[in-house]
Structures are given as structure tokens and as C-alpha cells.
Amino acid sequence: MCGIAGLFHCGTPKPVDPARVKAMCDAMSHRGPDGEGVWTGPGVGLGHRRLSIIDLAGSPQPMASADGRAMLVFNGEIYNYRELRSELQAAGARFRTDGDSETILAAWQKWGPGCLSRLHGMFAFAIYDADRRELFLARDRLGVKPLYMAQLSDGSLAFASELKGLLAHPLLRREVDPLAIEDYLAWGYVPDHRSILRGVEKLPAGHYRLLRHDAPPAKAVRWWDVSFAERRREKAADLEAELLFRLREAVASRMAADVPLGAFLSGGVDSSSVVALMAEASRDPVRTCSIGFDDAALDETNYAREIAQKFGTDHRERVVSAGDFTEIDRLAAMFDEPFADASALPTWRVCQLARETVTVALSGDGADEAFAGYRRHRFHAAEERARGILPAGLRGPVFGTLGAIWPKADWAPRPLRAKTTFQSLTASGEAGYARALAVVAPELRGGLYSPAMTRELGEYRAEAPFIELMANAPGRSGLDRAQYADLAFWLPGDILTKVDRTSMAVSLEAREPLLDHRLIEFAATLPEGMRIRGGQGKWLLKHAMERHLPRDVLYRPKQGFVTPIAAWLRGPLAGEARAIARGASLGRTGWFDADRVAALAEAHISGRSDHSRLLWQLLMLDKSLARLGVA
Known part of the structure; x- marks a missing residue:
């Protein structure tokens, strides 16, 4: 398991500063305390933080393919990599490591985007193919591993495993999308079709993007459902x-x-x-x-x-x-x-x-x-x-x-x-x-x-x-x-x-x-009486x-x-509940009726109603806004 980040210019392949890629990765050091690396080429930069799980010493990233023509950063695990490795070796592929990362590279070089259907596991990865001058971004079938993306003002596309990786780039706009607030209040999280910040996207589960230096940014393509x-x-x-x-x-x-x-x-x-x-x-x-x-x-x-x-x-x-x-x-x-x-x-x-x-x-x-x-x-x-x-x-x-x-x-x-x-x-x-x-x-x-x-x-x-x-x-x-x-x-x-x-x-x-996607596909075919x-x-x-x-x-x-947040918000966290209505970050936004929020908090604390989930939502929103530095 790891953290990945990178920059890619979809127009003129401008130079990429490796220090910026490193800063994006360092913001996610918790995802990979065992190793780090940055690689840059014309118009592209890839960064990686590694948590060593398989082939502990032999699979550093960013990783080049055996022929040096493709470069990978990868977050996740491929559970059938040994079977794929044997198939690819029989077809002439050469391997220098004993991990799953190099298997992804060889699969990409043989099958292109079609390699995804052969991978069993959880993953988000980026491959830069120098021959094709393409960046391939992919996310696993069910979205176990995340991938955030944003188009920056200098024409580059930035991507990272977590939003904090993007936040480390100075060109990222920090403007809240009000529609995300509506989504968040409804669901308790910001769903994958939106981000809390305008201009930031999440690659949807079971999708990929194929980007070129000489073409506008391509839309995501669904590869599994x-x-x-x-x-x-x-x-x-x-x-x-x-x-x-x-x-x-x-x-x-x-x-x-x-x-x-x-x-x-x-x-x-x-x-x-x-x-x-x-x-x-x-x-x-x-x-x-x-x-x-x-x-x-x-x-x-x-x-x-x-x-x-x-x-x-x-x-x-x-x-x-x-x-x-x-x-x-x-x-x-x-x-x-x-x-x-x-x-x-x-x-x-x-x-x-x-x-x-x-x-x-x-x-x-x-x-x-x-x-x-x-x-x-x-x-x-x-x-x-x-x-x-x-x-x-x-x-x-x-x-x-x-x-x-x-x-x-x-x-x-x-x-x-x-x-x-x-x-x-x-x-x-x-x-x-x-x-x-x-x-x-x-x-x-x-x-x-x-x-x-x-x-x-x-x-x-x-x-x-x-x-x-x-x-x-x-x-x-x-x-x-x-x-x-x-x-x-x-x-x-x-x-x-x-x-x-x-x-x-x-x-x-x-x-x-x-x-496991094979288990999910099996379950989806069961008669309702079996569910x-x-x-x-x-x-x-x-x-x-x-x-x-x-x-x-x-x-x-x-x-x-x-x-038991209902009891906590009536007891040790009652002060936090009362402070929500006019909390520093949330209060400055002007999004909510402060008197209405205060009345809900008092109704909950008194035991007349249970508004614990809503109060917890607003409390976490206030904390997040302060962390993002947008309010």
C-alpha cells in the first residue's frame, strides 16, 4: 500500500519541478513510510511513497519497465500477479523483481488499457509511456483505492492518492464547491462525483483516463461495471x-x-x-x-x-x-x-x-x-x-x-x-x-x-x-x-x-x-430469495x-x-455542540442559519430530540474547513 502523486502537461510538455512532486508525496508520508522516489521527464513527473508489503527490498518506485520505455507509480495490491507473471514470461516478458508492480508494467505493454480486466486486486496507478507519449491513470473496479485529480492554471494535470497531496501544490485553487456542501449534508460524505473544492475531481471506481501531450484532457472511461x-x-x-x-x-x-x-x-x-x-x-x-x-x-x-x-x-x-x-x-x-x-x-x-x-x-x-x-x-x-x-x-x-x-x-x-x-x-x-x-x-x-x-x-x-x-x-x-x-x-x-x-x-x-470482484459478480446474479x-x-x-x-x-x-455520539454530544461534547452554530470556520461561511442550528443543538442536549448525526456533521465540516484553510 502506498501513496502516489504526479504532474502531467496535456499541451506543451513543460519541465516539471521534481521538488513539487516530492512535496505532494511528502504530504502523504503516512501512506508510505518505507521508501520514496520521484522521476521526471519532459512534461511529466511521478512520485511515490512506499509501504513495503511484497518483495520488500526489490520493487522500488517509480519503476521503469524492463525496456525503460514506461514508468509506473502504483498504490494497491494485485493478488493474481504470479499467474499473470507466468503468462507474460511465456510471451517473452523479462522481469527483474519479484513483486506485482513490474507485472502491471509488462501487462500494460502487452495489452494496453485491456490489462485492467486481467488485474485482480485493489489499485490506483499511473503509467507514463514514453513511446506513446501517454499517461494512463486507472482505478480498481470498486474504488478501494482513491485517486484525486485537478487541472492547474499552468496547464498541467495534478493527481494524488489523497486531497492533501494536491493541496501541497501552490497552484491548486482552494474554493469550496457549494454543491458539495449540499451533498455532504445529505450523505455525511462528499460522494465520488464531486469534491469539496471546485476543480478537483475523483477518478470514479472502475474507470481510467488516457492523457496525451498533444491533446486536450480526455474524459474518464468506464472499464468495469x-x-x-x-x-x-x-x-x-x-x-x-x-x-x-x-x-x-x-x-x-x-x-x-x-x-x-x-x-x-x-x-x-x-x-x-x-x-x-x-x-x-x-x-x-x-x-x-x-x-x-x-x-x-x-x-x-x-x-x-x-x-x-x-x-x-x-x-x-x-x-x-x-x-x-x-x-x-x-x-x-x-x-x-x-x-x-x-x-x-x-x-x-x-x-x-x-x-x-x-x-x-x-x-x-x-x-x-x-x-x-x-x-x-x-x-x-x-x-x-x-x-x-x-x-x-x-x-x-x-x-x-x-x-x-x-x-x-x-x-x-x-x-x-x-x-x-x-x-x-x-x-x-x-x-x-x-x-x-x-x-x-x-x-x-x-x-x-x-x-x-x-x-x-x-x-x-x-x-x-x-x-x-x-x-x-x-x-x-x-x-x-x-x-x-x-x-x-x-x-x-x-x-x-x-x-x-x-x-x-x-x-x-x-x-x-x-x-473480490468475482464474488461481487456472483452475488449480483443471486435470486432475491437467496439474498x-x-x-x-x-x-x-x-x-x-x-x-x-x-x-x-x-x-x-x-x-x-x-x-454513541448522541450521548457524547449531550455529555462530554455538549460544549462542542453548542459552539457549532457560531464556530469560527463555519460561521464565516454564511451558509447556515445560526439561530436554527443553535436551536437544534439545544433540543438535542436537553434530550427533546436526537440531532446527533446532524450536529456531528456540522462539527466535522467546521473542523475540515479549518484544515483546508478556506474559511
Whole structure:
């Protein structure tokens, strides 16, 4: 795992100052503490920070191809590089190292952009081909590894693994995109189709860009997508057997490393499944680590301990407490862009714990998106059945009225919190699912903005790109389209961003075997009854793991990596909550109605309402603006 950065002139190939490339890389030194390098040529510069995982001494970067005609900087891991290497050697390729980086170069020289479909792994890389005078930028299928880009005023394109790499360049404009604020308030993160700063882009997951010195900057090209349009017809037993095969294949391929390796263990289905299959494939005890909470209602360490004992792992635990939120400035600095998923804090803490003994850790991320494991998937499938029965002309008056009069009832048991469901049923499936996924509903967001911000946003609403993506998804049903949108929008924007930044902040490589693209493609073909059955999401996955995992782990209600921020914002962080409305950075923007924000904070602190997620969003936005130096 590494950090990459570079500059490329799409017009006249002006000289590139290596010191600027080095400064961009140095801003991301946490991503690669084991080595660094910069290479420049006419109109191009590539930089690299290395975290050594495979071929520890033999694969420095930037790396030249065997013939010296191509140069690579690479962030990630290619899990099938040995098989590719053998195929390329048989075709005449020569290798000087024993790592995956040189394999990418040889694959590029043989297959061009077609090499991407042959790479199994997580990656973001740049190749400069001197013969073709081209720069090739590519990102993995699901967006595990990030890549930021910006067109600078001198005509160059700058790119880096993190926004802080771009921020190290003096020509980068630091002007906030107001549409990104709307996106951030809706989702709790800035999605991949936008950046917090105007003019900065993210290369989308499963896309590449091919740039030339003698041509204008080319647009991104999609090279991979997943389709939910097909259905498998085999018996459940046959599908279960194939699923177990693909799970074992995915886990085993991600256990290859020349450094100590372990796993995150939450005690949930997904991480427990990964640990079970790691234990099956390993001679030595698997090293596992868990994070607990000082709030017993949210603590799952007993389940993690149960799995650790069952598989004889070398297990370690640590507790997150309210005092850990003294680190929120460091947390904001990790992400550059505002990021309000409160589970980032325990994720960072478990990464810190893991890094004390290992350099690589396997996680259970991805199964919920692929196999329909979220509660919202079950609700959406049920709502879609209701939409199929009741015509839109009837749904609007009936459910619109119920949604308007039904109390919000944050305090009530989940089955009684029907307001959102009624509101969702008045709309299309896509709009309803967007509402279910959004952190702050559009009507609440609208009430927070100042008149000037309202004018700036115009007709734009954050849900619109999501609804369009979901409406055009390759699938047969509403559940298909919801899962597709989760994989394409939520997963790279929230989950994978969280894991990448928190793991890289401590120089730890996180690997996600449940995001193996072959496993994802298989899951997308499962009949709905193999995904949701009897009120259970991830049905086939749970059924397949029954022989490995205890039933109380498989079938207990999903907890998730929940952080008790509601209690913290009423207790040790109440002062922070009160200060949000007129916080230094946020207050200067003029984006929000300060009195309205202050009233929400007091309502939360008093216990009358739960506005913890919104208050946390605004707090992290304030911290991010201060870090970016834009307010």
C-alpha cells in the first residue's frame, strides 16, 4: 500500500519541478513510510511513497519497465500477479523483481488499457509511456483505492492518492464547491462525483483516463461495471457450494504478504466469516483485534471474543471512550474533505491496535452491499412490493397524509418509527431509497441554509444524482437497483474512504476479501430469495457459514460499528455542540442559519430530540474547513 502523486502537461510538455512532486508525496508520508522516489521527464513527473508489503527490498518506485520505455507509480495490491507473471514470461516478458508492480508494467505493454480486466486486486496507478507519449491513470473496479485529480492554471494535470497531496501544490485553487456542501449534508460524505473544492475531481471506481501531450484532457472511461440483470437458476445447495469456493478463493488470495498479517474482528457475520476461513487456510493462529465501547448497549466484544476462542486466534481488544473525541481534529485531518461517518473513530482505533503487531489486516467490508445485508434493503424490498400493489395515484394521498401527521418518534422502538416509511412510499422507489439512505432529509437541509446559500444551490438537490444512478442501474428489481447504487455510490464514498484513510493514517494495509470482484459478480446474479428470506438479509451467506459459525453470531440483529455520539454530544461534547452554530470556520461561511442550528443543538442536549448525526456533521465540516484553510 502506498501513496502516489504526479504532474502531467496535456499541451506543451513543460519541465516539471521534481521538488513539487516530492512535496505532494511528502504530504502523504503516512501512506508510505518505507521508501520514496520521484522521476521526471519532459512534461511529466511521478512520485511515490512506499509501504513495503511484497518483495520488500526489490520493487522500488517509480519503476521503469524492463525496456525503460514506461514508468509506473502504483498504490494497491494485485493478488493474481504470479499467474499473470507466468503468462507474460511465456510471451517473452523479462522481469527483474519479484513483486506485482513490474507485472502491471509488462501487462500494460502487452495489452494496453485491456490489462485492467486481467488485474485482480485493489489499485490506483499511473503509467507514463514514453513511446506513446501517454499517461494512463486507472482505478480498481470498486474504488478501494482513491485517486484525486485537478487541472492547474499552468496547464498541467495534478493527481494524488489523497486531497492533501494536491493541496501541497501552490497552484491548486482552494474554493469550496457549494454543491458539495449540499451533498455532504445529505450523505455525511462528499460522494465520488464531486469534491469539496471546485476543480478537483475523483477518478470514479472502475474507470481510467488516457492523457496525451498533444491533446486536450480526455474524459474518464468506464472499464468495469457489475450487472444485477441476470439470475442464477441452480439449486440452493449448488449456489452455496460455489459461494464457499469463491469465499475461500478471495480470502486465501489476500493472505499473501511478506510482512505480518491479521484481521479485524467485530463479532459480526462478515468479519467472523473472514476469520473462520483465514483460520482454515493458516497453520499459525490468526492475529485478530477488536474495538469495544464503554457503552454496554453498543459493545460487541463478547461476540468477537467468542469467535476468537472458537478459532484459537491471537486476539487483542481495546475500548473506545468519550475521551477519545479529543482526537477529532486528527480525525478531520485524515480525510481532508468533511467526513461524518462516526464509525471512523473506532475504525481508526482498531487500525492503530492492529498496526502494533501486523502490517496487513483483512476486513469484512462489502458483504452487506453485495448480499443485501442492510436493514434498509429489507425495508426497500417490502416497500417495492407495496408500490407494485398500490398505484401512485393512491399511494400519494394515503401515505402522504400519514407521513405528514405521524410523529418522528426517535425515542420509539424501530417498528414504530413509520414516518420515514410513509414518506418513502409516496415517492418512486429510487426517491424513496435515497430518502432512506440520506442522513439529513431535504426539508431539514433546506431549513438550515441561509437565504444566500439557498440562492447559490438553486434547484440542485443531493439526491438527484443518486436517483438517476439507481434508475439507470442494470437490474430487474428495486432491490437490484438499491444494491447497485450502494456498490457504486455509498461503498466508495463512505465505507471504502473510511477504511482507506484510517488504515493509511497508521501505515496499515487493509484488504477486503468480500469485495473480490468475482464474488461481487456472483452475488449480483443471486435470486432475491437467496439474498433476503424470512426477514433475514445475506441469507445464502449465513446459510453457507452455518457449519463454521455459531448461530448467535449468524442470526442476531445486525449491530454495525455504532458509536454513541448522541450521548457524547449531550455529555462530554455538549460544549462542542453548542459552539457549532457560531464556530469560527463555519460561521464565516454564511451558509447556515445560526439561530436554527443553535436551536437544534439545544433540543438535542436537553434530550427533546436526537440531532446527533446532524450536529456531528456540522462539527466535522467546521473542523475540515479549518484544515483546508478556506474559511
